[in-house]
Amino acid sequence: MKRWLECPNCGLGFDRADSPCQRGCPLGRWCDLACCPACGHEFAAPPRWWQWWRRVRRHSPVGQPTGAVCHLGDLQEGETTELVCVNTANEHRRHSLAVYGLVPGCELTLQQKRPAYVIRIGETELALEHAIATELLVRRRSAI
Amino acid sequence: MSTTITATSARERPVILVGNPNVGKSVLFTKLTGKFVIISNYPGTTVEIARGQCGEFHVLDTPGLNDLTPATDDARVTCAVLREHADAVLVQVADAKNLRRALVLTQQLAALGRPMVLVVNMLDELDQCGGKLDVRRLSELLSIPVVPTIATANTGIHLLKQQLEHARVPMLPATDTRDLPALWRRANDIVAQCYRLTRPHRATVAQKLGWWATQPGRGWILAAAVLAVMFWFVGLLGAGVAVDLLESGLFGRHLNPLAIRVVDALLPFPHEHQREVNEVTLKLPLTPTHGVTVWESTREVVSTEHESVGPEHWTRWDHARRLAHDFLVGPYGQITMALSYALAIVLPIVTSFFLLFSVLEDSGYLPRLAVMVNRLMRRMGLNGKAVLPMILGLGCDTMAAMTTRILETRKERVVTTLLLALAVPCSAQLGVLLAMLTRISFAAALFWVGLITGVCVVVGWLAARLHGGAGSDFIMELPPMRRPQWDNVIAKTLARLKWYLWEVVPLFMAGTAVLFGLHELGWLERMAAWTEPLVTGWLGLPRETAAAFLIGFLRRDYGAVYLLDAATGPAAVLTAHQVLVAMVTITLFMPCVATLFMIHRELGWRTAAAIALFVFPFAFFMGGVVHHVGGWLGL
Ligand SMILES: Nc1nc2c(ncn2[C@@H]2O[C@H](COP(=O)(O)OP(=O)(O)OP(=O)(O)O)[C@@H](O)[C@H]2O)c(=O)[nH]1
Numbered sequence: 212m213k214r215w216l217e218c219p220n221c222g223l224g225f226d227r228a229d230s231p232c233q234r235g236c237p238l239g240r241w242c243d244l245a246c247c248p249a250c251g252h253e254f255a256a257p258p259r260w261w262q263w264w265r266r267v268r269r270h271s272p273v274g275q276p277t278g279a280v281c282h283l284g285d286l287q288e289g290e291t292t293e294l295v296c297v298n299t300a301n302e303h304r305r306h307s308l309a310v311y312g313l314v315p316g317c318e319l320t321l322q323q324k325r326p327a328y329v330i331r332i333g334e335t336e337l338a339l340e341h342a343i344a345t346e347l348l349v350r351r352r353s354a355i
Numbered sequence: 356m357s358t359t360i361t362a363t364s365a366r367e368r369p370v371i372l373v374g375n376p377n378v379g380k381s382v383l384f385t386k387l388t389g390k391f392v393i394i395s396n397y398p399g400t401t402v403e404i405a406r407g408q409c410g411e412f413h414v415l416d417t418p419g420l421n422d423l424t425p426a427t428d429d430a431r432v433t434c435a436v437l438r439e440h441a442d443a444v445l446v447q448v449a450d451a452k453n454l455r456r457a458l459v460l461t462q463q464l465a466a467l468g469r470p471m472v473l474v475v476n477m478l479d480e481l482d483q484c485g486g487k488l489d490v491r492r493l494s495e496l497l498s499i500p501v502v503p504t505i506a507t508a509n510t511g512i513h514l515l516k517q518q519l520e521h522a523r524v525p526m527l528p529a530t531d532t533r534d535l536p537a538l539w540r541r542a543n544d545i546v547a548q549c550y551r552l553t554r555p556h557r558a559t560v561a562q563k564l565g566w567w568a569t570q571p572g573r574g575w576i577l578a579a580a581v582l583a584v585m586f587w588f589v590g591l592l593g594a595g596v597a598v599d600l601l602e603s604g605l606f607g608r609h610l611n612p613l614a615i616r617v618v619d620a621l622l623p624f625p626h627e628h629q630r631e632v633n634e635v636t637l638k639l640p641l642t643p644t645h646g647v648t649v650w651e652s653t654r655e656v657v658s659t660e661h662e663s664v665g666p667e668h669w670t671r672w673d674h675a676r677r678l679a680h681d682f683l684v685g686p687y688g689q690i691t692m693a694l695s696y697a698l699a700i701v702l703p704i705v706t707s708f709f710l711l712f713s714v715l716e717d718s719g720y721l722p723r724l725a726v727m728v729n730r731l732m733r734r735m736g737l738n739g740k741a742v743l744p745m746i747l748g749l750g751c752d753t754m755a756a757m758t759t760r761i762l763e764t765r766k767e768r769v770v771t772t773l774l775l776a777l778a779v780p781c782s783a784q785l786g787v788l789l790a791m792l793t794r795i796s797f798a799a800a801l802f803w804v805g806l807i808t809g810v811c812v813v814v815g816w817l818a819a820r821l822h823g824g825a826g827s828d829f830i831m832e833l834p835p836m837r838r839p840q841w842d843n844v845i846a847k848t849l850a851r852l853k854w855y856l857w858e859v860v861p862l863f864m865a866g867t868a869v870l871f872g873l874h875e876l877g878w879l880e881r882m883a884a885w886t887e888p889l890v891t892g893w894l895g896l897p898r899e900t901a902a903a904f905l906i907g908f909l910r911r912d913y914g915a916v917y918l919l920d921a922a923t924g925p926a927a928v929l930t931a932h933q934v935l936v937a938m939v940t941i942t943l944f945m946p947c948v949a950t951l952f953m954i955h956r957e958l959g960w961r962t963a964a965a966i967a968l969f970v971f972p973f974a975f976f977m978g979g980v981v982h983h984v985g986g987w988l989g990l
C-alpha cells in the first residue's frame with residue numbers, strides 16, 4: 212500500500228516504499244525512519260493518524276500530491292519529466308546511468324515501455340530494462 | 356599552465372583518438388592514415404587498438420569509452436593505452452549533436468594533463484537537426500583547439516592535421532572527476548555558452564523506422580521482414596542462383612573440363628572420363644520452390660569420374676601420373692573439389708551475406724534488435740547486449756568471440772561464447788543452411804529454427820547456472836538510424852571477403868588433400884564403416900555423409916557445403932527427413948579451429964577445451980534425437 216510522505220527538507224513528496232533506506236534496512240517495515248530519495252535527508256516518518264489529521268485540517272485532497280514523485284513506469288509513453296534520483300543502492304548502476312546523463316535534475320522523455328524501456332536524454336537514446344526503470348524516480352509534470 | 360607543442364617535439368608523437376562510442380573515431384582514423392578498419396553504426400564496433408601513420412604522427416584508434424572508470428573489457432583496452440602512452444596527444448572525437456556528453460569526458464581527460472584537440476564531428480547531422488555551434492567560443496572556454504569535421508565527407512581533416520601541432524593542455528578548474536553530476540553541470544554551463552539546438556518537429560523516415568524497430572508489434576514485423584529479405588537474398592539468390600551459375604555453369608561446364616583436358620595432356624595415362632549431363636538455369640527466385648526461369652540450358656560435359664583402361668599393364672609412372680591427375684582433378688581434386696567449393700559455393704554465399712550484413716550494420720538496426728530480445732536473453736543469464744556478438748557471429752564466429760568484450764562480466768562472455776561456438780552458424784554455413792531449407796517442408800524449417808533457438812535457451816540457462824557469477828544491467832545506447840553509405844558497405848564487404856578467402860581457401864585445400872589421402876589409402880571407406888553405428892545407426896544418414904562430419908572438424912562450413920552437395924547437388928542422396936537431421940547436426944557441430952584459438956586467447960584454454968568437449972557429443976546427440984523424434988512425428 213502506498214504511503215505518501217513529505218520531506219521536511221526539500222518538500223519532495225514520495226512513496227514510503229521508495230525511501231532508499233527501506234530496502235536493506237534490517238528493521239524492515241518496523242523502522243520508523245524515512246530517507247528522502249532526492250536529498251538524502253533522514254527523518255522520522257510521522258504516524259498515519261497524524262498524516263490523516265493534517266490532511267483533514269488542510270482540506271487537501273487525499274492521494275497523490277501534484278508535482279509528486281513517481282516511477283518511470285507510472286508515466287505514459289511520450290511524457291517528458293525531470294529525474295529526481297536513481298533510487299538504488301547499487302553504485303555501479305548509478306554510475307553507468309550517470310555517464311549517459313541520467314543525473315538528478317536532467318530532463319528525460321519516455322519513448323516506450325515494452326518490450327524494454329526506451330528513454331531519451333538530450334540526444335542519447337537509451338534502452339533500459341524494467342527493473343532499472345522502476346528505480347528511476349521522476350517528477351511528474353502537470354501539462355506536457 | 357598551458358603548453359604549445361612545437362613542431363619538432365611533435366615528431367613521432369603518438370596521437371590517440373578517444374571519444375564516446377559511435378562518434379566516428381574509426382572513420383577519422385581511416386581518413387587520417389588511409390588504413391582500413393571496420394566502421395559500423397553501433398557502439399562497440401572497435402574492440403582493439405588499431406595503429407597507423409599520418410605524416411609524422413603515429414595514430415591510434417581506440418574502442419569508445421564513456422568515462423575513465425571502465426566497466427567493460429574494450430574500454431579497459433583504451434584506458435590501458437592512455438596509461439601506456441603518457442606522452443601522447445589526445446584527439447577527442449565528439450558527436451556534435453551530443454556535445455554535452457562529450458564534454459563530460461573532456462573534463463575527465465583534461466585531468467590527465469595531456470595536450471588535447473577536440474574534434475567536433477558529424478556537423479552535417481547537427482545541421483539537419485537545426486543545431487548551431489560557436490566553435491571559437493568553445494575553443495576559448497576549453498582553451499584547446501576545436502576542429503569541426505564531417506569525417507565521412509572528408510571535411511575538416513586537413514585542418515585537424517594542422518591543429519595537431521597546436522594541441523594544448525586544457526585549462527579547466529579542477530574538479531573531482533568521479534563526481535558525474537558535477538561534471539554534467541559544468542558541461543551544461545559550457546554548452547549554454549556556445550551551442551544552440553532547435554529540434555525540428557517532424558521526424559524523418561529513418562527516425563520513425565528506428566522507433567518502430569523497438570516496439571512490440573511493429574518491431575517483430577520489421578524483424579520478420581529483415582529475416583525474409585535475408586533468406587531471399589542469401590539463401591535463394593546467393594546460395595541458390597549464384598551458386599548454381601558458378602558451380603554448374605562456370606566450374607562444371609568450363610573450368611573443370613578445361614582443367615581435366617590440360618591435366619590429361621600433361622599427365623597422360625590410359626583412362627577414359629565418363630560424361631554427365633550438366634544443367635544450368637538462371638532464374639529469379641520468388642519462393643523457395645518457384646521462380647521465373649530466365650534462361651536454361653543442358654549440355655553433356657566430361658565428369659571427374661573416370662575408368663582406367665587396362666590397369667594391369669600400367670607402368671609405375673602411369674600409377675604416379677594417375678595419382679597426380681586425381682590429386683588435381685579427381686573427385687577429391689584440388690581444382691574440382693577444393694577450389695570449386697571455395698570459389699563457386701562459398702564465395703557467392705559469403706559475398707551476398709556480407710553485403711546485406713554491412714547494410715544492416717550501418718543502418719543502426721542491430722542494437723534495436725537487442726531491445727526486442729532482451730527478455731529472451733535474460734532467461735539465459737545474459738542481457739540484450741549479448742545479441743550483438745551473436746549476430747556478428749553470423750558473419751564470423753572468430754571475430755564475434757572477440758566482440759564479446761563489450762559484455763561486462765566474465766559469465767556473460769563465457770555463456771555468449773559457448774552459444775556462439777554451439778549454435779550460431781557463420782556466414783558460409785548459414786547460407787548453405789538457408790539453401791538446404793528449400794529442400795524441406797515449411798513445418799520442418801520452423802522446427803529447425805525453433806529447435807536451435809530452444810537449444811540456445813536451454814544450454815544458455817544451464818551454462819549460466821553452472822558458471823555462476825553475476826549478470827549485468829541492460830543499459831544500452833541506441834545509435835541513430837542512418838542511411839548506409841555505399842562506399843563503406845562495399846569496402847567492408849571486400850575487406851571481409853579478402854580476409855575470409857585467405858582463411859578459407861588454404862583450409863579447404865588442406866581438407867581436400869586429407870580426404871584425397873584417406874580415399875587413396877582406402878581409409879575413407881573404413882572410417883565410414885567405423886562411424887557406421889553413429890552416422891547410419893544413430894543419425895540415420897547415408898554412409899557417404901561420414902566424410903562431411905570428418906571434414907567438419909576442420910571447418911564447420913566445409914562440412915556443411917559437403918552436405919549441401921549431397922542434399923541438392925547433381926546426385927542428391929538425402930531425403931527431406933535426412934536433410935533436417937543433417938542440418939541440425941551440422942549447425943550444432945564443432946566451431947572451426949580458428950574460433951577455438953580465439954576463444955583460447957580471449958578466455959583461456961580451459962574454457963576453450965570445455966566448450967569443445969561439450970559441443971561435439973552434444974551435436975550428435977541432438978541430431979539423433981531429431982532423427983528418432985522427427986521420424987516418430989512424421990516431419
Ligand atoms: N553523417 C555522418 N555520419 C558519420 C560521420 N562520421 C561518422 N559517421 C557514421 O558514424 C558511425 C560510427 O562511426 P565509427 O567510426 O565506427 O565510430 P567509432 O567512434 O569508431 O565507434 P566505436 O568503434 O564503436 O567506438 C558510422 O555509421 C559512420 O558512417 C559524419 O561526419 N557524418
Ligand SMILES: [Mg+2]
Nearest residue numbers: 380381400401
Ligand atoms: Mg571504431
Ligand SMILES: [Zn+2]
Nearest residue numbers: 218221247250
Ligand atoms: Zn528531500
Ligand SMILES: [Zn+2]
Nearest residue numbers: 615619661680
Ligand atoms: Zn583424366
